[in-house]
Amino acid sequence: MRLTSTTTVVISLLALALVAGGLGSARVGAQPKAGSNVVKTLALRQHVDATSPEAAVWKRAAVTRVALQPAFPGHPSIVGTPSTVGVAVQALRTPESLYVRLEWRDATVDTTVTGPGRFVDAAAVQFPANGLASTTPFMGDPANRVNIWSWRADGRPQALLAAGFGTLTPAAVQNVRALGMRAAESWQVVLTRRLAISTDDDVKLVGLREIPVAFAIWNGSNRERDGFKAVTLAWWTLRF
Amino acid sequence: MAKVYNWQLGREMDYPYESRRPERQFAMIFDTNKCIACQTCTVACKTTWTPGRGQEYMFWNNVETKPYGYYPLGWDVNILERLGVQDMDGPVYRGKTLFDAAPAGEVILGYLPEDIDYAHPNIGEDDSVGVMPQGAHLTTPHMQWMFYLPRICNHCTYPACLSACPRQSIYKRKEDGIVLLDQSRCRGYRECVRACPYKKVYFNAQTRVSEKCIGCYPAVEGGRQTQCTTTCIGKIRLQGFMNAPDKVNEDNPLDYLVLVKKLALPLYPQFGLEPNTYYIPPIHVPPAYLRQMFGWGVEQATALYRKAHEDRKLLGALTLFGATPEISHSFRVDGDWVYGYDGKQAEIARVPIKEPVVIRDVYDIKHKAYRTNIT
Numbered sequence: 001m002r003l004t005s006t007t008t009v010v011i012s013l014l015a016l017a018l019v020a021g022g023l024g025s026a027r028v029g030a031q032p033k034a035g036s037n038v039v040k041t042l043a044l045r046q047h048v049d050a051t052s053p054e055a056a057v058w059k060r061a062a063v064t065r066v067a068l069q070p071a072f073p074g075h076p077s078i079v080g081t082p083s084t085v086g087v088a089v090q091a092l093r094t095p096e097s098l099y100v101r102l103e104w105r106d107a108t109v110d111t112t113v114t115g116p117g118r119f120v121d122a123a124a125v126q127f128p129a130n131g132l133a134s135t136t137p138f139m140g141d142p143a144n145r146v147n148i149w150s151w152r153a154d155g156r157p158q159a160l161l162a163a164g165f166g167t168l169t170p171a172a173v174q175n176v177r178a179l180g181m182r183a184a185e186s187w188q189v190v191l192t193r194r195l196a197i198s199t200d201d202d203v204k205l206v207g208l209r210e211i212p213v214a215f216a217i218w219n220g221s222n223r224e225r226d227g228f229k230a231v232t233l234a235w236w237t238l239r240f
Numbered sequence: 241m242a243k244v245y246n247w248q249l250g251r252e253m254d255y256p257y258e259s260r261r262p263e264r265q266f267a268m269i270f271d272t273n274k275c276i277a278c279q280t281c282t283v284a285c286k287t288t289w290t291p292g293r294g295q296e297y298m299f300w301n302n303v304e305t306k307p308y309g310y311y312p313l314g315w316d317v318n319i320l321e322r323l324g325v326q327d328m329d330g331p332v333y334r335g336k337t338l339f340d341a342a343p344a345g346e347v348i349l350g351y352l353p354e355d356i357d358y359a360h361p362n363i364g365e366d367d368s369v370g371v372m373p374q375g376a377h378l379t380t381p382h383m384q385w386m387f388y389l390p391r392i393c394n395h396c397t398y399p400a401c402l403s404a405c406p407r408q409s410i411y412k413r414k415e416d417g418i419v420l421l422d423q424s425r426c427r428g429y430r431e432c433v434r435a436c437p438y439k440k441v442y443f444n445a446q447t448r449v450s451e452k453c454i455g456c457y458p459a460v461e462g463g464r465q466t467q468c469t470t471t472c473i474g475k476i477r478l479q480g481f482m483n484a485p486d487k488v489n490e491d492n493p494l495d496y497l498v499l500v501k502k503l504a505l506p507l508y509p510q511f512g513l514e515p516n517t518y519y520i521p522p523i524h525v526p527p528a529y530l531r532q533m534f535g536w537g538v539e540q541a542t543a544l545y546r547k548a549h550e551d552r553k554l555l556g557a558l559t560l561f562g563a564t565p566e567i568s569h570s571f572r573v574d575g576d577w578v579y580g581y582d583g584k585q586a587e588i589a590r591v592p593i594k595e596p597v598v599i600r601d602v603y604d605i606k607h608k609a610y611r612t613n614i615t
Binding site for chain 1: 297342343345346347352353354355358404406407408425427428429430431433434435442443445448
């Protein structure tokens with residue numbers, strides 16, 4: 001069977017959304033701009049294990065409050081409004097690894113899937129695989145893929161690649177670790193990856209001054225999954 | 241949306257993808273008049289395909305008691321109520337399909353069952369309830385009737401599950417029209433579970449991805465009928481391939497029963513999926529109920545079934561049910577016998593249309609013993 005009008009509609013809507021949203025930085029050819037949407041990374045010269053969201057070193061990293069919006073509905077089944085409106089982001093780089101810490105309010109704990117009607121809480125950090133802000137933040141496109149670090153409340157972290165809506169695929173090399181913890185009515189999650197990697201697929205993090213980054217949060221109780229999520233609609237800049 | 245032709249509705253309809261009929265279509269016919277709900281099919285399927293963790297409540301094949309039995313609970317009445325009353329007079333269906341009835345911006349009208357809806361397969365379906373004192377009897381304002389409805393995935397020509405998957409994880413094979421779900425592509429969003437009106441895609445909470453009937457494709461590729469068909473002790477099923485409605489072959493038993501004689505009818509054709517399992521409707525059930533379930537041909541089908549003994553070829557086709565584990569691509573009636581043939585015209589079944597009656601002497605001279613009727 002062949003894809004017909006649905007794809008066309010999605011693509012034209014996407015183009016519309018890019019223009020209407022004023023996402024200048026996402027347009028092809030545009031370079032990342034150092035605007036207000038910056039997450040500053042705490043750079044450390046010594047080895048520190050920041051895998052735990054409660055690690056003491058996180059007290060030293062700046063906290064950036066990132067507002068989230070409903071994701072662009074990439075296909076017609078996505079209906080409803082995601083419940084998360086913002087996420088507190090911190091980043092930390094050691095000589096070996098990059099750590100990203102996310103904290104957001106979610107009063108309902110969805111850590112297990114017991115049946116067809118249950119979904120888990122989740123979070124994701126997205127980078128353009130080529131490191132360029134000209135890549136669309138809406139799951140990339142066939143020529144410009146995105147690299148996603150994902151955490152799910154059932155404990156599964158995953159490194160993923162996508163080249164457009166509906167193409168999300170686990171990366172050949174699983175190099176992402178993640179740990180989530182509950183604190184009062186929120187989730188605290190740290191996702192991490194070693195800077196040096198053995199594959200050409202994933203985003204390169206060595207020798208950079210900054211990299212575009214995007215965030216997504218799912219609330220399982222609200223049946224959020226797939227493109228039904230709260231996201232940053234444009235790239236932010238992760239500055240080292 | 242593309243315009244596709246749905247022969248069961250007698251008209252074109254909207255579907256998200258263009259029509260691409262398979263070379264031949266996996267299909268199954270159930271004779272509901274013969275089903276006794278022994279669940280041998282259900283167990284055969286379960287032990288073959290779904291015995292694992294996370295599959296406990298997964299029944300790719302199930303048999304439910306109609307009108308008040310369902311699996312999952314209320315699957316058909318839930319979607320019928322959402323679709324609303326439609327004109328079912330035929331021969332062209334003028335009502336809405338589930339694609340027509342989709343909420344604005346969505347592909348199809350559907351719903352996601354509650355977890356509890358899967359929790360009690362068949363519980364209470366054939367039981368009387370409450371205390372039954374001596375002399376108790378039931379009076380109802382209408383005639384009493386029930387029948388058993390065996391169900392598998394319909395391997396629809398226009399699958400709702402396929403149309404709803406945002407990842408194209410579900411595909412329909414061009415060689416036989418079997419609808420498969422690629423579990424390595426699935427990410428457990430359950431859009432297919434929500435979209436399938438027959439609720440024949442199941443979510444596995446252990447693996448966190450969905451699963452469905454695979455039409456026993458390893459058997460079918462080898463020329464054998466599905467597990468649920470070959471194990472059926474009541475011989476109520478016939479599984480094989482159907483041709484496209486414009487390429488009918490009268491010698492193909494499925495084409496003959498579905499497209500020529502119109503004895504076997506699709507399940508809820510008004511949904512618009514062109515489902516490919518077909519039912520010989522129960523002859524004792526009020527037509528108004530059957531019409532909603534199997535479409536406008538039910539009166540003719542039940543009348544034809546009652547007169548089947550007058551039609552040698554029809555009787556022959558019905559005799560092929562359960563006659564061989566292999567797939568009959570064609571059949572022929574010659575005298576009192578029906579013959580089934582595989583895809584290379586080799587004979588695979590030879591069955592007497594009328595079972596011969598043998599009356600034996602009461603005394604067996606050879607063994608010097610009386611033959612007693614032990615029952």
